[in-house]
Amino acid sequence: xxxxxxxxxxxxxxxxxxxxxxxxxxxxxxxxxxxxxxxxxxxxxxxxxxxxxxxxxxxxxxxxxxxxxxxxxxxxxxxxxxxxxxxxxxxxxxxxxxxxxxxxxxxxxxxxxxxxxxxxxxxxxxxxxxxxxxxxxxxxxxxxxxxxxxxxxxxxxxxxxxxxxxxxxxxxxxxxxxxxxxxxxxxxxxxxxxxxxxxxxxxxxxxxxxxxxxxxxxxxxxxxxxxxxxxxxxxxxxxxxxxxxxxxxxxxxxxxxxxxxxxxxxxxxxxxxxxxxxxxxxxxxxxxxxxxxxxxxxxxxxxxxxxxxxxxxxxxxxxxxxxxxxxxxxxxxxxxxxxxxxxxxxxxxxxxxxxxxxxxxxxxxxxxxxxxxxxxxxxxxxxxxxxxxxxxxxxxxxxxxxxxxxxxxxxxxxxxxxxxxxxxxxxxxxxxxxxxxxxxxxxxxxxxxxxxxxxxxxxxxxxxxxxxxxxxxxxxxxxxxxxxxxxxxxxxxxxxxxxxxxxxxxxxxxxxxxxxx
Numbered sequence: 001x002x003x004x005x006x007x008x009x010x011x012x013x014x015x016x017x018x019x020x021x022x023x024x025x026x027x028x029x030x031x032x033x034x035x036x037x038x039x040x041x042x043x044x045x046x047x048x049x050x051x052x053x054x055x056x057x058x059x060x061x062x063x064x065x066x067x068x069x070x071x072x073x074x075x076x077x078x079x080x081x082x083x084x085x086x087x088x089x090x091x092x093x094x095x096x097x098x099x100x101x102x103x104x105x106x107x108x109x110x111x112x113x114x115x116x117x118x119x120x121x122x123x124x125x126x127x128x129x130x131x132x133x134x135x136x137x138x139x140x141x142x143x144x145x146x147x148x149x150x151x152x153x154x155x156x157x158x159x160x161x162x163x164x165x166x167x168x169x170x171x172x173x174x175x176x177x178x179x180x181x182x183x184x185x186x187x188x189x190x191x192x193x194x195x196x197x198x199x200x201x202x203x204x205x206x207x208x209x210x211x212x213x214x215x216x217x218x219x220x221x222x223x224x225x226x227x228x229x230x231x232x233x234x235x236x237x238x239x240x241x242x243x244x245x246x247x248x249x250x251x252x253x254x255x256x257x258x259x260x261x262x263x264x265x266x267x268x269x270x271x272x273x274x275x276x277x278x279x280x281x282x283x284x285x286x287x288x289x290x291x292x293x294x295x296x297x298x299x300x301x302x303x304x305x306x307x308x309x310x311x312x313x314x315x316x317x318x319x320x321x322x323x324x325x326x327x328x329x330x331x332x333x334x335x336x337x338x339x340x341x342x343x344x345x346x347x348x349x350x351x352x353x354x355x356x357x358x359x360x361x362x363x364x365x366x367x368x369x370x371x372x373x374x375x376x377x378x379x380x381x382x383x384x385x386x387x388x389x390x391x392x393x394x395x396x397x398x399x400x401x402x403x404x405x406x407x408x409x410x411x412x413x414x415x416x417x418x419x420x421x422x423x424x425x426x427x428x429x430x431x432x433x434x435x436x437x438x439x440x441x442x443x444x445x446x447x448x449x450x451x452x453x454x455x456x457x458x459x460x461x462x463x464x465x466x467x468x469x470x471x472x473x474x475x476x477x478x479x480x481x482x483x484x485x486x487x488x489x490x491x492x493x494x495x496x497x498x499x500x501x502x503x504x505x506x507x508x509x510x511x512x513x514x515x516x517x
Contacts, residue, residue, distance in 0.1 A: 049100045050396040057094040057101060058084030066096040073097040075495050077376050078406060085407035095404075097497065098233065099129065102377070102400045107447045109389055110379065110403065114455025116387070123457045125382035126400060130498065132229040135244040137253060138308065144285055144293045145306050149460040152284040153202070157467055158352045159279060160202055164468060165350060167201040167209055168194075168475050179480060179510045188319045188504040191472070192219055195315040196307075198468060203303060204282040207267060214263055218307035221256040224249040225308065230496070257301060264300040281306065310461060313374055317469045319502040320372045320493070321365065322476065324421070326483055326508055327490040331423045334360055336477050340517040343474075350471050361470055363427035365442040366449075370409045371421060373451045377402035377498045405450045406500070414448050442466050478517050482510045 051057075059069025059080055073080055073096060084093040084104060094101040105113070113121060124141050131138035153160070175193045177183045196219050201209035208214050228249035235243040244250050268286065270276075277283055285299050292298065325332055342357035343349070355362075380402040387395045395401060410418045415425070430437040439446050443466040445458040452459040459465075476482070484490075484507075491503030 049398060051094060051101060052092075052103065052394065052396055052399075055092050055094055055103070056084075056088055057096065058087055059096055066101070069096040070098050074497055077498055078495055078500060081376055081404040081407045082410065085404050085411070090408075090411065090413075097400075100400065102402060103395065104377070104404045105379075105401055107403070107408070109393075110447050110450075110454055112389060113379070113381065113401075114457075116381075120383065120385050120387055121401075122382045122384055123380075125384075126380035126402070129382070129400070130229070130380075131225055132232050132240075135232055135240065135247075135250050136225040136228050137257075138225045138229070138305070140302065140305050142293065142298075142302055144289055144299075145281075145302050146460045148281065148284045148288050149464070151288070153281060153461065154463050156279060157463060160464070161350055161467060161471070163201055163205075164198060164471060167198045167206075168471055170210075171197040172475060172479070177510070179512045182509045182511045184485065184507050185510050186504070186506070187322055187508050188315070188502055188506065191318045192312065192315040194472065195318075195468070196311050198472070199307065199310045199314060202281055202464065203307065204264070204267065205278050205280050208263075208282075211263065213259060217256045217259045218304065218311055221253070221304060222308045222312050224252050224256070228253070256304060260300045260304040261297055264303055265296045268296045268299065310465070314465045314468055316374050316502050317365065317369070317465075318472050318476070319506070320368050321469075321473055322482060322508055323490050323502070323506060324364075324368050324423075328421065328423065329483070331364060332477070334424070335364065336517055339474055339477055343517070350467070350474060355467060355470060358470065359427040359430055360424050361473065362442045362466075363425060363430075363440075364423045365466070365469060365473075366426045366440070367421060367423050369442070369451050370406075370415070372493050372502070373406050373409070373500055375451070375498055376404065376406045376495075376500050378405045378450045378453050379403045379455070379457075380498070402498075403450055403454075408448070408450070479513055480510045481513055482508050485509055 057066060057069075059072065060066055061068055069080060077095070077097075080095055081104070084095050087093060088104075091106050093104050095104055096102075118124075124139055128134065128139035133139035171194045174197070176190055177185055179185070193215070196215040197209045200211075200215055200218065228244075228247050231247050231249065232240050232244055264282070267282070271278075271283065271286070277287075282299070282303060285302065286294075289299065338358050338360045342354040345357060346354040380400065383395045383397060383399045383401055385397050387397075389395070409415065412418050426440040426442075430440045433440075438444060439449065443452065443462045445452050445454050445462070447454065452462040488507065491506035494501045494503055
């Protein structure tokens with residue numbers, strides 16, 4: 001795994017560089033600009049946005065301009081969204097962004113919009129906008145993988161866990177330093193490598209999880225897509241079809257697809273020849289594919305895109321969690337006590353019953369997510385037509401909408417003393433109000449807790465991700481002691497528009513524990 005050791009550090013540095021660096025025109029681009037300028041197609045790249053009357057805009061300066069707020073949105077969307085939420089008292093407001101003003105919704109509209117027709121209120125379009133899917137290929141309108149995750153993966157979580165536990169052990173042995181004495185570890189890099197292997201075990205068994213080139217390409221595919229998107233956003237819309245040809249990260253994306261085809265298509269053919277039907281995502285997609293979905297190249301493409309969605313999101317959580325534990329070491333002992341009891345009651349394995357016996361662990365994950373969600377805005381949609389709500393309010397066509405999730409999670413009317421990190425906040429709420437216990441769980445999705453989205457497009461893999469993250473943290477708590485180096489505080493998260501990424505510069509001192517728990 002040596003080639004992938006600095007991949008997420010590369011993501012951190014290059015993302016910041018891509019954000020800070022203004023767009024530039026190469027001679028080749030300059031030479032062809034006049035062809036584009038003379039074309040009426042220029043106007044098709046940008047539709048004039050109409051704002052709903054009476055809705056306040058956060059960040060407007062004394063001259064009525066939103067230019068500064070649009071630029072601020074890139075590194076500090078979190079602060080801007082908090083200001084807007086407080087200004088509007090939880091109601092509707094616009095937040096300026098480089099792509100226009102985004103309409104932040106009141107929770108009362110969530111139930112109504114969660115099942116709106118996709119041709120009018122589009123879920124995929126916002127993801128493709130975020131990652132410039134037209135050029136990076138990020139984002140898919142296929143329903144194959146969400147169907148399979150909901151119907152197969154979520155129904156077989158218990159069956160999948162023995163292999164996941166085994167892969168976690170193998171992966172720590174393969175990618176983690178020995179830590180016989182206090183050893184400095186760049187945990188963001190290591191967790192990305194580890195989650196790349198563990199997730200691949202569920203995707204396609206050991207043929208994928210132990211295939212170094214596959215694991216590397218699932219990581220670098222996401223890195224190239226992310227960096228490519230940040231770079232191309234620097235160009236005006238009408239230049240992007242040309243500029244994309246000069247961006248190395250976008251050019252490399254085709255190589256990732258080639259590797260996926262070269263590896264996965266022979267696997268599919270071999271399974272078909274032998275009749276082998278492993279319990280993994282690849283096989284379940286084959287069995288549930290319909291029409292054009294049955295094409296082997298299509299399935300290979302989807303597998304790569306699923307890897308992008310799963311690996312970096314699941315790797316972000318344990319990075320944030322270990323930062324939190326180093327900052328608040330008093331949390332560690334109660335978590336270890338709970339984990340020990342759960343394992344002893346389940347023959348040393350993380351069964352469904354064992355997970356149910358760890359409400360403190362679940363609560364800790366949810367509280368950490370409340371402070372450092374991967375996405376600051378969730379339930380993002382692009383409204384393609386004037387869309388009237390039941391109370392008469394009309395969302396104008398071509399409006400990007402969403403819920404300021406992190407701002408909502410800091411609302412004192414929802415969470416008392418919201419600025420205080422209370423690791424066991426949700427465990428106590430579950431104990432005091434058993435009827436609402438389900439809504440307090442890490443993987444839950446409801447109007448007060450929308451980090452995984454809400455409605456039919458809520459993240460279908462959140463239940464597997466929850467188990468995977470808990471299993472990884474269980475291994476860390478069992479086998480390592482850890483602390484920040486002398487003088488280091490908790491590394492702040494990196495804001496990149498609506499994304500809130502763990503800091504990849506953070507270092508943690510780790511030492512192998514003797515005797516486990």
